Amino acid sequence: MKENILISLKNVIVEFEDGHRVLKGIDLDIHDEEFVTFLGPSGCGKTTTLRIIGGFAEPTEGDIFFDGVKINGVPPYKRNINTVFQRYALFPHLNVFDNVAFGLNVKKMDKKIIARKVKEMLALVNLSGFENRNINQLSGGQQQRVAIARALINEPKVLLLDEPLGALDLKLRKDMQTELMRIQKSLKITFIYVTHDQEEALTMSDRVVVMRDGQILQIGTPQDIYNEPVNAFVADFIGESNIIDGVMYEDYEVEFAGQAFKCVDKGFALNERVDVVIRPEDIIVGDYETSPISGVVESVVFKGVHYEITVDAHGYKWLIHSTQSQEVGALIGMNVKPSDIHIMKKMEVR
Amino acid sequence: MKKHNLLSNLYTALVMLFLYAPIAVLIVFSFNDSKSRNTWAGFTTHWYTDLFHDEEIISALVLTLVVALVSSVIATVLGTSAAIGLNKMNKKLRSVFMTLNYLPMVNPDIIIGVSLMLLFTYLRIEFGVGTLILAHITFSVPYVVLNVMPKLRAMDKHIYDAALDLGCNPLQAYFKVVIPEIMPGILSGFVMALTLSIDDFVVSYFVNGPASQTLPLVIYSQTRRRVTPKINALSTIIFIVVLGILVLNNFYSIRKEQQLRGKKGGH
Ligand SMILES: Nc1ncnc2c1ncn2[C@@H]1O[C@H](COP(=O)(O)OP(=O)(O)OP(=O)(O)O)[C@@H](O)[C@H]1O
Ligand SMILES: [Mg+2]
Numbered sequence: 001m002k003e004n005i006l007i008s009l010k011n012v013i014v015e016f017e018d019g020h021r022v023l024k025g026i027d028l029d030i031h032d033e034e035f036v037t038f039l040g041p042s043g044c045g046k047t048t049t050l051r052i053i054g055g056f057a058e059p060t061e062g063d064i065f066f067d068g069v070k071i072n073g074v075p076p077y078k079r080n081i082n083t084v085f086q087r088y089a090l091f092p093h094l095n096v097f098d099n100v101a102f103g104l105n106v107k108k109m110d111k112k113i114i115a116r117k118v119k120e121m122l123a124l125v126n127l128s129g130f131e132n133r134n135i136n137q138l139s140g141g142q143q144q145r146v147a148i149a150r151a152l153i154n155e156p157k158v159l160l161l162d163e164p165l166g167a168l169d170l171k172l173r174k175d176m177q178t179e180l181m182r183i184q185k186s187l188k189i190t191f192i193y194v195t196h197d198q199e200e201a202l203t204m205s206d207r208v209v210v211m212r213d214g215q216i217l218q219i220g221t222p223q224d225i226y227n228e229p230v231n232a233f234v235a236d237f238i239g240e241s242n243i244i245d246g247v248m249y250e251d252y253e254v255e256f257a258g259q260a261f262k263c264v265d266k267g268f269a270l271n272e273r274v275d276v277v278i279r280p281e282d283i284i285v286g287d288y289e290t291s292p293i294s295g296v297v298e299s300v301v302f303k304g305v306h307y308e309i310t311v312d313a314h315g316y317k318w319l320i321h322s323t324q325s326q327e328v329g330a331l332i333g334m335n336v337k338p339s340d341i342h343i344m345k346k347m348e349v350r
Numbered sequence: 351m352k353k354h355n356l357l358s359n360l361y362t363a364l365v366m367l368f369l370y371a372p373i374a375v376l377i378v379f380s381f382n383d384s385k386s387r388n389t390w391a392g393f394t395t396h397w398y399t400d401l402f403h404d405e406e407i408i409s410a411l412v413l414t415l416v417v418a419l420v421s422s423v424i425a426t427v428l429g430t431s432a433a434i435g436l437n438k439m440n441k442k443l444r445s446v447f448m449t450l451n452y453l454p455m456v457n458p459d460i461i462i463g464v465s466l467m468l469l470f471t472y473l474r475i476e477f478g479v480g481t482l483i484l485a486h487i488t489f490s491v492p493y494v495v496l497n498v499m500p501k502l503r504a505m506d507k508h509i510y511d512a513a514l515d516l517g518c519n520p521l522q523a524y525f526k527v528v529i530p531e532i533m534p535g536i537l538s539g540f541v542m543a544l545t546l547s548i549d550d551f552v553v554s555y556f557v558n559g560p561a562s563q564t565l566p567l568v569i570y571s572q573t574r575r576r577v578t579p580k581i582n583a584l585s586t587i588i589f590i591v592v593l594g595i596l597v598l599n600n601f602y603s604i605r606k607e608q609q610l611r612g613k614k615g616g617h
Contacts, residue, residue, distance in 0.1 A: 056511050076514040083515045089508035093530045103516035106526070154516065 001206050002032040005068075006190055007053060007158065012062035014048055014214075022048050024214040025062070030192065032157075035184055037193045039201040040211035041237070046194040047086065049211075050160050053192065055079050067157075082151035086162040088143050090135045096122070096146055097131040103154040121149040124183065141172045145179075152183070158190040165200070177204055198238050202226060210234050231344045232275040239279060242318055246276035246343070254343055257314040259292045261336065265343035275344045280308070280321040282340035291333025293318075297326045373589060380582035387577065397583040404580060410568040414548055417479065417564060421486035422543035428487065429494025429543075430536050434524070436495070437502045448499075451492045462489055463556035470557060478559035485557045486547045493546065494539035501535030502528075541599075545592075 007030040014023040023045050030036050038046040051057040052064060055076035063070055071079065082103075090099050097118055098105075104114045122128050125145035135143065144164060151159055164180075165173045181204055184191045195201055201208045202222040210218045210225060218230045229235035232243045246256035251266035256276045268274060288294040295313025302308075302325075309320040311332065318334065326332055380398075384391035401407060432451075436444050454462065466485045475481055509531065513523035529536070551566040558567060569581055 054515065056514070075519070076511070077517045077519055081515075083512070085508045085512060087506070087508065089506055089512040091509055091512070091527055091531075093533075102513075102526075106517040106522065150516070 001034045004032050005029045006032045006034075006066065007192075008065040009049075009052070010063045010065070012049075012052060012059045012064065014045075014052065014057065015060040022214050023052075023059070026214075026216060028209065028216065028219070030190060033188050033190055035181070035191045035193065035204060035206045036209060037195060037201040037205040037207070038209050038211055039195060039198060039237070041196060044211045045214040046196075046211060047162055048214075050083070050162055050192065050194055053158075054081055054083050054160050080156055081158045081160060082154050082156040083160040084144075084147045084151050084162065084164050086166070088147040090143055090146055090150070092135050094135070095131070096127070096133045096135070096138070099135065099146055100149045100153055102150060117153055118149075121153045124152070125149045125179075140167050141176065144168065144176065148180075148183070152187065156189065158192060159184075161191060161193045163194050163196070165195075173200075180204065202238070210237065212237075229277070229342070229344070231347050232277055233347060235277040235342065235344065240319060242278045242280065242283070242316070244276045244278070244316055246274050248272045248274050248343065252338075254341065257293050257316070261292070261341055262338040263341040263343055264339055265341075268343070268345075273346055275346055277342040277344055278336055278340060280319040281306070282336060283318065283320045283322075284335045284337070285309075285320060285322055285324065285326070286333040286335055288331045288333035291335045293334040294331060295334065297328050297330045297332060300325055300328055376582050377586045377589070380579060380586045382579060385579060397579045398587075400578075401580045401583045401587075406563075406568060406572075407565070407580070407584065410563050410565045413479070413562060414565040417482050417486055418544050418547035421483045421547050422490055422540055424483075425487045425490035425543045426494050426536060426540045429491045429539055430498050430529075430532075432491065433495045433498040433502055434528070436499065451495050454489060455492050455496070459489075459550075459552035463553040466553065467556040476559065477557060478562045481557045481559070482554060482562055482564065485553050486543075486550065489550070489553060490543035490546055493542045494536075497539035497542060498532055498535040501532040505531050541595075 007028075009026050009028045012023055012026040013021065015021050026045075026049060038049060040046055048057065052059055055071070055074060055078075058073065063072055065071065066079065066081075076083075091102065094102070100118045100121055101114050104117060118131070119128070122130060125148055127142060127145050127149065130138070130142070130146075135146070138146065144167075148161075148164070161180075165176050168176060177200060180191070180193075193201075193204065202225070205222060207219060208222055208225050209216055212233060218225060218234050220228070225234065226238055229238055232241070235241045236243060244256045246254050248254050248265075248268040248271065249260065250270065251268075252263055254261050254263045254265070254274065254276060293313050295311040295318065298310040298312050298317070300307055300309050303321075306321045306323055307325045309322055309326055311318040311320060311334065313334065320334070378390075379387065381393050381395065382390055383394035383396075436447050436451075439447065463485075466481075466488065470477065470481050470484075475484075505528070509527050510523055513527040514520070518526055549566070550564075551570065554564050554567055558564065563571070565584075569584065572578065573581060
């Protein structure tokens, strides 16, 4: 990742004909050679943002800059950007070779050079020898890689990828994630990646952009987003969390579940109502008599690495990840370290 | 079960007989060495040689083919462009125009014929090859639209975006990606326009000129004077040609289907 800014969105607003505002003022700088991921629930405007960057849609308001030059109104075929579409959009009437060669053929490049480049590109995505296959003779993962090769052969400065792994099974998905990260590093180009899978976003990206409802909630490194989510929504979206109503007594002291707890947050108003976010793996299970919170075990599910335990206490269903199993119906105690209690401002209600 | 089979076979045979008996009679009598329509007087091919020496019929055949080719090529271009335009419209507007498109198809031919005749007279266009071609384009276009539209609707819309993404301008994107993708629809629209044009009697009857008689018109006027077995011979040839096209077409689509199925199982 370099320091210079390659793509910049300034207060981008998109409104469709029906008056529905899909993007509500997006401000975003993307660096050269960066791997940026848009993360958010379905319908939050990820694809729309990508289409604005690709030139397939125009912002109703706001500007978009590429390398410092305003590119509003510049059509896709004049942008040094290529796209891997949400469902690949390969050309069914062309074979693998002609799909990959398409962009170079449009540029009327020399046939020999095209043949060489296609060969290299297919090798890069591990599809050597598939040149003459028909598109419908390929598996989903192979089609995916053709789509990536077809985009990358044009040597774009930016590659847009819209949920490229959405249709693949878990194993293939993990392999492709590593593959894509390797390609991005070796070609040194900017990847703008869309997903609604938080794990994928955290694994692959230099920076994650969390979106909701046409707005950016938080931009940061995966560590930032995971450790310092700006609000309960981000916290919950990034990893399942317990979100409990609380009241901030004073700096470093919060009340929830009928108890006062020490915490590491400050700067809230006196008695301000807050969201208290606690990750399931941060809850320490203990004896019910000596622990500050006690409740009844409702369910225990084995998840491979840990048990997922639901506990009913103080009107909340608490989610606990623990390596130790518990009996359903048992009374247990729960405690949390001050550093694991995350205090967040209540989200403004829109 | 067996009885059932027998019955249904019998039924099929009856339907086939009903459909093909007239054509069988036609073919047999085209080889009859007599002008009689009910007695067999031996085998001959001289009606066929006669046919090819009948200038009126040969020139009508040429005219029919010219009109059919020119009108269906133009209709295919117009119909395909129309379908692409319609496909880009919003839902409401599209359904309005699609209804307008269907209307001429359900309209009786005779009304189309009469109204075109009135229009051409009003515009003082001389009746002849030109009016024939114009009229045939008019009734063919809706059928082309009808054949192309479903292919456009079924096409992945993102492949157009993908073409733009890979450096095509909109025109190139249509020619390199969209048109090849909907080609089967365009071709079947073209074939339909071609057969409709060759087949047409009613509309042509109203818009032809004295020197521009298509084959159906000539056959009609010849049979009114006296039925010569030449017409039987001509009809036989037409039937065989049409049969040939149909068989070829079916053969082609079956093979294509097999290819596709083979592909799906093939890895
Ligand atoms: N052409 C359009 N006209 C009107 N509304 C649209 C149009 N395209 C998208 N929308 C709306 O814009 C919103 C955002 O859509 P977008 O495709 O950007 O979501 P997304 O974040 O990519 O979702 P997903 O994860 O499901 O792909 C949705 O509410 C959608 O219904
Ligand atoms: Mg999307």
